[in-house]
Amino acid sequence: MVRFENVGLRYGLGPEVLRDLTFGIDPHSFQFLTGPSGAGKTSLLKLLFLSLRPTRGLVTVFDHDTARLTKDELSILRRRIGIVFQDFRLLDHLTTYENVALPLRVMGKEEASYRSEVVDLLEWVGLGHRIDAYPPILSGGEKQRAAIARAVIVRPEMLLADEPTGNVDPPLAKRLLRLFVELNRTGTAVLIATHDLSLLEQVEARRLIIQQGSISIIDPNGEEDERW
Ligand SMILES: Nc1ncnc2c1ncn2[C@@H]1O[C@H](COP(=O)(O)OP(=O)(O)OP(=O)(O)O)[C@@H](O)[C@H]1O
Numbered sequence: 001m002v003r004f005e006n007v008g009l010r011y012g013l014g015p016e017v018l019r020d021l022t023f024g025i026d027p028h029s030f031q032f033l034t035g036p037s038g039a040g041k042t043s044l045l046k047l048l049f050l051s052l053r054p055t056r057g058l059v060t061v062f063d064h065d066t067a068r069l070t071k072d073e074l075s076i077l078r079r080r081i082g083i084v085f086q087d088f089r090l091l092d093h094l095t096t097y098e099n100v101a102l103p104l105r106v107m108g109k110e111e112a113s114y115r116s117e118v119v120d121l122l123e124w125v126g127l128g129h130r131i132d133a134y135p136p137i138l139s140g141g142e143k144q145r146a147a148i149a150r151a152v153i154v155r156p157e158m159l160l161a162d163e164p165t166g167n168v169d170p171p172l173a174k175r176l177l178r179l180f181v182e183l184n185r186t187g188t189a190v191l192i193a194t195h196d197l198s199l200l201e202q203v204e205a206r207r208l209i210i211q212q213g214s215i216s217i218i219d220p221n222g223e224e225d226e227r228w
Pocket residue numbers: 011014017035036037038039040041042043044
């Protein structure tokens with residue numbers, strides 16, 4: 001589904017913040033991305049979401065060499081990827097319901113075909129009472145849950161989440177993790193960037209560890225992954 005070969009990234013004329021990344025993400029797989037603050041997790045997510053291009057190396061997503069794609073082709077590929085940004089990126093002039101329904105509207109679906117699904121999902125993430133509220137009056141944790149609901153509602157082929165439980169308490173974090181696990185069971189490849197050790201302990205999954213811009217991989221058996 002995704003393949004990185006000797007990928008490096010620098011911002012402007014600065015030092016390389018990611019170097020020599022070689023790894024892959026399989027369809028239907030589940031993995032965590034961990035590492036100290038500033039190690040390069042968000043930068044790696046941006047490469048995966050095709051919002052940044054590498055300064056060297058090869059990034060292949062859904063069998064496309066991303067360096068050869070036009071802007072329009074990139075945005076078509078991006079629709080197959082769901083993302084939960086660390087800063088949520090909800091639209092303040094739309095209600096919680098409208099924010100979550102937006103990707104379905106953009107896909108041209110009729111509201112009657114998705115309304116109950118959106119409402120059910122909002123109730124599941126504990127936002128049933130916030131359906132008609134606008135983002136500026138939501139708490140950080142409520143915004144985070146709305147952002148997660150917006151990313152999962154379309155059942156993307158790959159879901160990327162940047163610290164998706166950073167603003168909620170442990171029981172709610174567990175519930176949100178279950179949502180990601182369920183989504184993964186229905187076929188979505190999931191990658192969750194997190195510092196939260198208790199989250200990592202709840203699911204036996206592959207770990208991509210970024211340290212000082214380099215990657216190492218631990219498979220669910222606790223051994224170095226030999227495939228890449
Ligand atoms: N737009 C940018 N311009 C210049 N440098 C940047 C930019 N974005 C990130 N960096 C630098 O790249 C490095 C990696 O940052 P990144 O945000 O990817 O780390 P992170 O692992 O996600 O950190 P955190 O866990 O704190 O969110 C840092 O040194 C950061 O200062």
